Amino acid sequence: MTTLLILMLERVGILLIVVFLLSRMRSFRKIIDNEHGMKERLLLIAVFGTFGILSNYTGIEIRGGEVSTQVWQTDVAFDSALANTRVLGVVLGGLLGGPLVGLGAGLIAGAHRMALGGFTAAACGVSTLLAGIVAGLIGKRFQVNDKHTPWRAVAIGIVMECTQMGIIVLAARPYEAALTLVKVIAVPMILINGFGTLLFMLIVQSILQEEERTRALQTHKALYIADQTLPFFRQGLNAHSCREVAAIILKWTNAAAISITNRHQVLAHVGAGADHHMPMQRLATQLTKNVLEQGRLLKARSRDEIQCAHESCALQAAIVLPLQVHGKTVGTLKLYFTNPGQMDQVEQELAEGLGKLFSTQLELAEAELQSKLLKDAEIKALQAQVHPHFLFNAINTISVLCRTDSEKARELLLQLSVFFRSNLQGARQMLIPLHKELEHVEAYVSLVQARFPDKYEIRMDIEPSTEKVLIPPFTLQPLVENAVRHAFSKPKDKRIGQVTVRAFKQDDQMVLVTEDNGSGIDRGLLDLVGKQTVDSAEGTGTALYNIRKRIEEIYGEAACFQVESERGAGTKIVIRLPLHHNQWGDQHVEGLYRG
Template sequence: MFTLFILLLQRLGIILALAFILVNVRFFRRLINQNTWQAKFALIIIFAIFTVISNLTGVEITHDSALIQSTFLTTLPQSDSIANTRTLTITVAGIIGGPIVGTAVGFLGGLHRVIQGSLSDFFYIPSSMLVGLFSGVAGRYFKRNDTYAGPWITALLGICSEGIQMIFIGIFSGLALLKLIFIPMMGLNSIGAFVFVSIINAYITNEQQLKAVQTHDVLNLTDKTLPYFRQGLNVQSAAKVCQIIKQYTNFDAVGITDRVNVLAHVGAGQDHHLPNQTVMTDLSKHVITSGTARFAYHKAEIGCPNANCPLESAIVLPLKVNDRTIGALKMYFVEAERLTPVEENLALGLASIFSSQLALGIAEEQSKLASDAKIKALQAQINPHFFFNAINTISALMRTNVEQARTALLQLSTFFRSTLQGVRETEIPLQQECEHVNSYIALEQTRFPDQYRVTYDIAPDAQIKVPPFCLQVLVENAVKHAFTGRSSNNQINISVQQSADTVLLEVSDNGNGIAPALLPQLGEVAIDSKSGTGTALFNLNQRLIGLYGPASQLQIQSTTAGTTIKMAIPRRSANHTK
């Protein structure tokens, strides 16, 4: 009996050594954290292999109780029996994978034992399945949070599982064999289950402790990155954020991109992953296009065209604002095996936090722009110069044409009312914006009769919402700047056309055009001027980008024959009015 115990202890060492190797395999660690049919199937295959190894490394017991050692016990005479660690692996399979995995592994292990014994002792199939079912149900019952049953409970489950097997052996193989193997196999199964599950629990506990440490660091990290992400996604803010992430994590390199260019890259590979260059890696391009996270466990999966790139594994995640991907967060290791589920979960959390921070920054920027829009609108539209000009014109008309003065006064009222309504909303009906334009032009026509002619080309089905002042600002810009030195034949055309995806708004004039040196700055920077139109164009452009994305920014074309300014609003954002 003692000799059998020592021999089985050697076999147990093989299984536990394999278990230690298995726990250090990334694929297995991901499986035990999943509850999918694919994960269960993979666990069945893995533990079935362990069970077959247990059968093959067993100790043969002859009909006269002699012990026979062999390297691999592939076949067994019908008169002989075998002592092995099969029940141990089935028990652990049930504890780790649950009743379905335990029962399936029990069936496969029992079937192999029957085949190994020259198709004898069919009772091993139901007995092994019962062991797997019992350990699976009991393991689920005693599981605590993310860790499995405690060591002593696991040892007790091992004893109970082996006890089930012993009952079948006693019934079908006799008490003589049972007396020989009972104590060694009961002891080995309980010890083996104890150690096997303890190895896995130790890894899980270490991972949880690492997560706790990372949580503390993440709180500090997010606190430090918030001020930069609130500035928006640009080269300066991205560089600061990458430095902070690298400081508080174990990643060898950190990068951030927008949809087209690398904004920052800190750490390994920064000699060729340069700011303001087009995104190089295939992995990043796929994430930006698809909007889904990707993990690369080999250098080839990253797809960097630089053959000397030291980056071996990567996590690339989309940065999203309002379900729209605006860039990517990239984290790299120079050693592929360092990428574990802990780092993957950390990166997913960071991407979510950073996306929220960017959304907060954009929301604040939009709020600021909205406030600025109100101020600029009131300054530009309800300013003393404009107001007194209108009042003086109306006062003069009251002495010569009372009806025309009355009409002008109504137009002034409409203009102020539209202005006050517009500053309360981020989008208003197109018809309301056109009324605002009409009241402005009517007042200007009162001062300068027949000097300006405004025409509309609006698609009949273009019942949409647009940002307030988007047309009025452009028309005012044309009135104040396009026709300098001209008193007639001054035409402004407003066009609104719909396509399958966008609504195109266009304001064009036949004026003198914009100076070539000034053209690139319009809408991109705030230009100081007495009339304020440069600032108004910049404000409008930023509001368009914030509401609908870069594709909606102002497009300005100008020659000496006139100027055309366009903006494209996505139809999904151009809500139909009721």
């Protein structure tokens, strides 16, 4: 029994070496990974049927209870039998491939065993077929990647081997020879087949785990690349963003070159062939045009398929993917290789994942653009709510001065032009330098003081370093106007109205302060001012609401708008804006999908 055990261990070792070599083949790994179409099932039948044949050929001949050491069995004497690992391959085929594979592998291995002869040939053939069918039926619900699977497979293999021993005793004749044979081979075959099943299932699970790790690494790489490229794809498909994206993809893939196009021209090409694959050229290859038309991935496996006219071009293969926004193909992503062998399945799957992620990023960029345009429209509408009747008051004042002080009237006309020029510029721009806003304030103050001489005093305390800092237009002028119109509106109040405007830097913020010594705001209205329009004798608070609304739309939580006031003691409004604000800018809006 010991000799037989050692010999069978050698035989199962040979089969496991074959299994290990097969596990390195991608086609075998693919069918093991539960991808079982008819083609894969037929391949599994062939593989595990061949295992059965090899087991028969490498079996150990038993005659009269004696063990033969012959290495290769091509013919078994009538009074002899074989101890082998045939059932191992058939059972594993059924567990992995289901009933069809179990039946097919059982037929091949069983028929071959019957062809070799021996007094147990028929019994072994029947038991092999039965083992394949039963294992296949069990395999329909068999979870290969479960942690308990190897031991369950061992148990099934042992049961099938025990069943074979029972069939041999019941069906093989003479009965005494069959019983003697079973006593000799039962324990070694059960142990070795169980051990072989365990090792085989561990190899299969190792294949699956390796595939899972590969997918996880690919997913991680794709997500990392997507994260690195997101800031650039938010800018849309343009030459600058695509050049940065191509450089990132080239660094993290095995491609020799990366190219990105829109529907009309190459936006970026980085890597091999960059000396003649120049950005901003029109699309030259039919392959790219086909991808744009068909909206699906296409591959080129030769230089002729790439269709590069340059004689010394090193690019020999390519994967071209569509970049889509809302189902419409807006461009392509191309991965080039200098060796067609580098364009394997792993690179193709990574490229497909990147294509989908990049398409999603472009859709998000378009949605972000639409949101920004909507906010721009809202802000323009708010800016348009500046009081237009001020124009008529200013014209009336200038009209009177034309008869009494023509030079003063001329100066006021110039200030009026500055005032309305600032209005027009502010309606077209999101941000302007602080000194432009101060010009707006000074023009307004000049017109008001001409109408009400010696009634208002405006003080400016501006830190020089703040004059070029960008702020939203109509930020200070409406506050000064609000103070003039409402803070000093009581007829009996003979005080000179004082309004102070200050601007300075504090940490990473620009601080704008407008303060007056007017009548102040009732405590009951103070919490509402700036957050909504109010109904009061002094006004509606529309100016404060507009300013706060625009600041929130542009800066979000990075800005702050505060109103401090006490009845009879004046009002102080403090605005804090970030010095460094991430603006897309007009250039981005115009070039989102422009090459």
